[in-house]
Amino acid sequence: MTFNALKEKGISIDKQLRSWHDIAHRHFNKYEVDCYSRTRQILMNGIEVEAWNFKHNIARISDDEELCVFLAQTKRLEDAQQTTVNWFAPADQSVLETTLGYEQVAVDLTAWLAQNEPDDYVRETFNFGLLEDFDHLYRYSQWAYMIHGINPDDIVQGQTDIMLGRPTQNHHNCNVLRLRKHYDKNTASPQTKVNILTLVSGEQQTHNYYAEHGFAYGNETLRETYAEIKDVEEEHVTMYESLIDPTESIYEKLLIHEFMEVCNYYTCLRDEVDEKLKLVWEEFLAFELGHLKVAAELFQKRENRDAEEVIGTDIVIPCHFESQKDYVKNILLNEIDKRLGTDNDYSKIDKLPEDWASYDIQKAVSKDGSPTEMTIRLISEAKKRDIILADDKLKKDAPKLLEKGLEKEALAPDTVSPKEYAEMAKYEFEM
Ligand SMILES: [Fe+2]
Ligand SMILES: [Fe+2]
Ligand SMILES: [Fe+2]
Ligand SMILES: [Fe+2]
Numbered sequence: 083m084t085f086n087a088l089k090e091k092g093i094s095i096d097k098q099l100r101s102w103h104d105i106a107h108r109h110f111n112k113y114e115v116d117c118y119s120r121t122r123q124i125l126m127n128g129i130e131v132e133a134w135n136f137k138h139n140i141a142r143i144s145d146d147e148e149l150c151v152f153l154a155q156t157k158r159l160e161d162a163q164q165t166t167v168n169w170f171a172p173a174d175q176s177v178l179e180t181t182l183g184y185e186q187v188a189v190d191l192t193a194w195l196a197q198n199e200p201d202d203y204v205r206e207t208f209n210f211g212l213l214e215d216f217d218h219l220y221r222y223s224q225w226a227y228m229i230h231g232i233n234p235d236d237i238v239q240g241q242t243d244i245m246l247g248r249p250t251q252n253h254h255n256c257n258v259l260r261l262r263k264h265y266d267k268n269t270a271s272p273q274t275k276v277n278i279l280t281l282v283s284g285e286q287q288t289h290n291y292y293a294e295h296g297f298a299y300g301n302e303t304l305r306e307t308y309a310e311i312k313d314v315e316e317e318h319v320t321m322y323e324s325l326i327d328p329t330e331s332i333y334e335k336l337l338i339h340e341f342m343e344v345c346n347y348y349t350c351l352r353d354e355v356d357e358k359l360k361l362v363w364e365e366f367l368a369f370e371l372g373h374l375k376v377a378a379e380l381f382q383k384r385e386n387r388d389a390e391e392v393i394g395t396d397i398v399i400p401c402h403f404e405s406q407k408d409y410v411k412n413i414l415l416n417e418i419d420k421r422l423g424t425d426n427d428y429s430k431i432d433k434l435p436e437d438w439a440s441y442d443i444q445k446a447v448s449k450d451g452s453p454t455e456m457t458i459r460l461i462s463e464a465k466k467r468d469i470i471l472a473d474d475k476l477k478k479d480a481p482k483l484l485e486k487g488l489e490k491e492a493l494a495p496d497t498v499s500p501k502e503y504a505e506m507a508k509y510e511f512e513m
Contacts, residue, residue, distance in 0.1 A: 085397040087344045088378055088389055090430045092371025095152075098159045105162050108358055112175045117239040119356040119402040121187045122363075123170045124180075128287030129280070129346050130164035147386075149332075152376050159373075161459055163366055170359065178226040182237040184288045185222060185412045188215030189242055191284060193406035193413075195277045198399070204274055204325055206428060207262055208281070210411050210420060211318055216410060217247030218311050221454045223469055224461045224492055225304055233513050235471055241405040243472040245480055248418050248487050251452035251494045252316040256439035259422040267327035267334065272341070272394040275326075278399040279342045282322045289315035303460065306453035313447075329420040333381040334392055340374040341393040342400070349401045411476060418487035431489055444492040452494035458506075459498060467509035480507050 096256045098241070110119065134157055171180060190214065196208035223234035223244045234244050265274055289312055296308025330338070347367035354360040378389035422440065423429040434441075461468065470477050481504035498506075 083393070084237060085348065086395045087341060087348075087374055087393070087397060088395075090371045092375060093365075093368040094372050095159065095369075095376065098369050098372065100162060100166075105165050106169055108166065108174045108362070110356065110358065112172050112179065116182075116188065116355050117237065117241055117347050118190075119359055120171075120183045120237075121190065121403050122354065122401065123359065124183050124187050124286050124287075124368075124470060125166060125191060125280075126346060126350060127164060127168040128249075128283045128285075129343055130160055130167055130433055131287050131290065132279075133160040133284035133339060133343055134164060136335070140336065143510045144332060147273045147338075149364065149380060152380065156376075159369065164370065167366075176226075176230055177298045178222060178230055179237055180234065180291070181222050182219065182226055182234055182296075184291055185215055185219035186238050186242050187284055188288060189211075189219060189410060190403050190406050191214075191279065191401060193409045194404075195281060195400065197409060199274065199277055201265060201274050203228050203263065204265065204278065207321065207325060208277075209323065209417060210422075210428065211281075211285075212410065212413055213247040213360055213420075214250070214253045214314060215247075215317070215416060216243075216414065217250050217253075217454075218314070220246050220469075221250055221307060221311070221457050222243050223425075225307065226459050227469055228461060229299065229301065229304065229396055234469065238471075240471075241407075243407050243476065245470045245472045245476060246484060246487070247414060248420075248485070250311060250314065250454035250490050251444065251448055251497065252421075252487070252492075253317065254310075254440065254444050254447050255317060255422055256443050257317060258489065259424065259439055260317050261324045261426065262321060265424045266327055267330050268390075270327070272392070274314055275392075276336050276342045276345050276398045276400050278322060278325050280346060281337060281344075282319060282326070285315055285318040285322055288318055293390045303453050303456050307457055310447075310453050327494065331385065333377075333384045335383045336377045337374075337389055337392055339375040340370060342359075343370040344374050345398045346401050348397050352399075353402060396416050405473075411472075413481065414476075415479070419481055421489075434489075434491075438491075441489075441492045444489070444494075448492070448494035451496035455494050455496045455498055458503070459496060462498070462502075462506050466506065467504045467511060468503070469511045469512065470507065478505065 137157045191207050192212040196205050199205040226232050291310050292312035351363040381389050388461045419431045423431050481500050483501050485500040
C-alpha cells in the first residue's frame with residue numbers, strides 16, 4: 083500500500099496547540115516498556131530537537147515574510163512535541179540507563195538504515211559509524227553495572243549484543259578527515275535524504291544528552307568517559323551531516339525536514355506496541371502532515387517546481403527497530419580495523435600513512451590515558467572479568483578482535499592489552 087504524504091490531509095497548524103497537561107503528563111514504566119518503544123521515544127526526541135533548532139537557524143538568515151510566519155507558528159509546535167516525547171522517560175530512569183537506550187538506538191537504527199540505503203558510499207559511512215556506537219554501548223554497560231548494579235540486558239532486553247567494537251580510543255579523528263563527499267540533490271533518492279537526516283538528528287541529540295548529563299556522576303573516570311564519548315558523537319554529527327548536499331535551498335531543506343518527520347512518525351505508528359505511545363505517534367503524524375503541506379506550498383511557490391521532485395510520491399521507512407545482531411556481527415568481524423582514509427574514503431590500519439592526521443589527535447587527547455580503557459580496567463579490578471553479552475563464538479573471538487581493532491601507533495598509556503583482555507574474557511559475566 084502506498085502512502086503519499088503530499089496527498090494526506092493531516093491536521094492544520096492552527097489546530098495543533100495543546101494544554102500543559104496534554105503536553106507533559108504522559109510517561110512510561112521503565113520496567114515494563116519494550117526496549118524498542120524506548121528507542122523510538124529517544125529517536126523522536128532527537129528528531130523534534132532538530133526540527134525546532136533548524137527552524138530557528140533558518141529564521142535567523144531569511145527575510146522571507148511568509149516563511150518567517152510559518153516558522154514562528156511551527157517552532158512552538160515542534161518544541162511542544164519535543165517535550166511530550168522526551169518526557170515520556172520516567173523520573174526514575176537513571177542517566178546511565180537512558181544512555182544505554184541512546185546507544186541501542188544508534189546501533190540498531192544505523193544497521194537498519196545501512197541495509198535500506200541505496201547509495202553505496204552512504205551505506206559504507208553508516209557501517210563505519212555503526213561499529214563506534216556499538217563500542218560505546220559496551221563501555222557504558224560496564225558503568226551501568228558498576229554504578230547502579232543493573233544488568234545491561236535489563237535495558238536492551240537481549241536484542242542488541244554488548245561487547246567491544248572498534249575501541250573508543252581510536253574514534254578520535256582529525257575532524258577534517260571525518261568530512262565525507264555529499265550526495266547530489268538532483269540525483270539522490272528521497273530514501274537517502276531521509277536516512278541521513280534521521281541519523282544526523284539522532285546523533286546530534288546523543289551528543290546533546292551526554293553534554294547535558296555527563297557531569298551527573300561524581301566518579302571522575304565516568305565523567306571523563308562521558309566527555310570522551312560525547313566528543314565522538316560530535317565527530318559523528320560532523321561526518322553524517324557532511325553527506326548532505328549543502329546547495330539545497332532553505333525551502334528544499336525545510337521540505338525534507340518536514341517529510342523526514344512524517345516518515346519517522348509513520349514508521350513509529352506502524353511498529354508501536356505501547357498503546358500510550360501509539361496515540362501520540364498517530365496525532366503527531368497528523369501534525370507533521372499539516373507542517374508538510376505548508377512547507378510544500380512554500381517550496382512550490384519559491385522554486386516553481388513540484389515537491390514530489392524532491393520527496394517522491396511514497397513514504398520512506400527510516401526507523402524500523404528490530405534485533406540486528408547478525409548484521410552487526412558481520413560488520414564487526416570484517417571492519418573493526420577500518421579507518422578514515424585521506425581522500426574522503428576508507429582505509430585499514432595497516433595501510434595508514436605514518437603522518438595520518440588522526441594519530442596526532444589521538445596522542446593529544448589520550449595523553450593522560452583513555453577513560454574508556456580505564457573503564458575496562460576498573461571492572462577488571464572489581465570483578466576480574468568483563469561484561470560480554472553475545473553468543474559464545476563472538477565471546478571467544480573478542481580478544482582476537484581487540485588485537486585486530488587497536489592501532490599500535492597511538493595506544494593510550496592505560497590501554498588494556500589483548501593479552502590482559504583474554505584473561506578477563508575467560509569468565510562468564512554474573513550479576
Ligand atoms: Fe515535529
Ligand atoms: Fe555513541
Ligand atoms: Fe554516534
Ligand atoms: Fe514539523
